[in-house]
Amino acid sequence: MKRSPKHETLDLAEMRRQITALRSRHSENLQITYLLNRLLIKIAYLSEPESAAHAEQLREAFATTMADIEKRIRP
Numbered sequence: 001m002k003r004s005p006k007h008e009t010l011d012l013a014e015m016r017r018q019i020t021a022l023r024s025r026h027s028e029n030l031q032i033t034y035l036l037n038r039l040l041i042k043i044a045y046l047s048e049p050e051s052a053a054h055a056e057q058l059r060e061a062f063a064t065t066m067a068d069i070e071k072r073i074r075p
Contacts (some may be wrong), residue, residue, distance in 0.1 A: 010055040012043050015062060022069070032069050039065045 019036050026032040042061060049055035 010049050010058060012046055012048065012058075015043060015058075016040065026069075026073075029072070031072055035065050035068055 019040055023033055023036040023040075026036075039061060043058060046058075049058055
């Protein structure tokens with residue numbers, strides 16, 4: 001997912017789809033699955049972020065998780 005400008009709304013449904021697809025691709029890797037599940041738990045109950053600051057925290061959590069996964073895929 002591309003980093004969105006601060007004023008753009010956060011599409012949580014799209015974020016969930018991307019996380020789920022990535023989790024399916026790496027289902028044999030328990031470390032990656034664990035990281036993605038933790039992120040899914042953070043956004044599973046949300047229909048939208050509570051505030052702009054909350055949206056930014058979710059974007060940062062997504063970016064951090066993706067960076068961690070990238071490191072594990074390509075050491």
